[in-house]
Amino acid sequence: MRRVGGTELGYRMLPSVWGLGYATEGAQALVHHAFTELGVDRIVATTMTVNTASRRVMEKAGLSLIRTFFEQWPEPVEGAEHGDMEYVVTRETWARQHDHE
Ligand SMILES: CC(C)(COP(=O)(O)OP(=O)(O)OC[C@H]1O[C@@H](n2cnc3c(N)ncnc32)[C@H](O)[C@@H]1OP(=O)(O)O)[C@@H](O)C(=O)NCCC(=O)NCCS
Numbered sequence: 001m002r003r004v005g006g007t008e009l010g011y012r013m014l015p016s017v018w019g020l021g022y023a024t025e026g027a028q029a030l031v032h033h034a035f036t037e038l039g040v041d042r043i044v045a046t047t048m049t050v051n052t053a054s055r056r057v058m059e060k061a062g063l064s065l066i067r068t069f070f071e072q073w074p075e076p077v078e079g080a081e082h083g084d085m086e087y088v089v090t091r092e093t094w095a096r097q098h099d100h101e
Helices: 022-037 052-060 091-097
Strands: 006-007 042-049 064-069 082-088
Touching: 022 042, 022 052, 022 091, 042 052, 052 091, 082 091
Parallel strands: 006 042
Antiparallel strands: 042 082, 064 082
16 A cells, blocks of 8 residues: 555534534544545544543544654643643554454
8 A cells, every 4th residue: 555654633613512422533544544545644633621521532543642842832722731631543453452353
């Protein structure tokens, strides 16, 4: 399969459908597609530390926390003082997670 390097995962749902599992389902489908169809090697995602829902979506899509970082935002939003988190999964790790399926 052709290798295309890494890519970034991101999502935004309409507030009217929050909490229904759609972000999790969509993120899992995108990760599956990236690794099985696009030949991606590594997927990265970032979110604010205080964004518990987004962090759960990343974890349930198979990504793991690798670092917390702090950026200087020109107009910081509430919670920015807790920083941002970066999550990653490689194709090898994802494949191991799905070995049993
Ligand atoms: C973050 C976002 C994508 C989550 O979408 P969603 O469809 O509501 O997510 P899901 O229903 O798949 O839920 C994912 C997990 O977060 C949890 N969750 C949902 N809303 C939550 C909240 N307000 N606080 C804490 N946890 C929450 C769910 O319980 C679930 O975890 P669980 O399986 O352990 O129970 C959505 O809230 C959103 O679009 N927010 C605005 C934009 C944004 O923050 N985008 C991400 C930027 S990195």
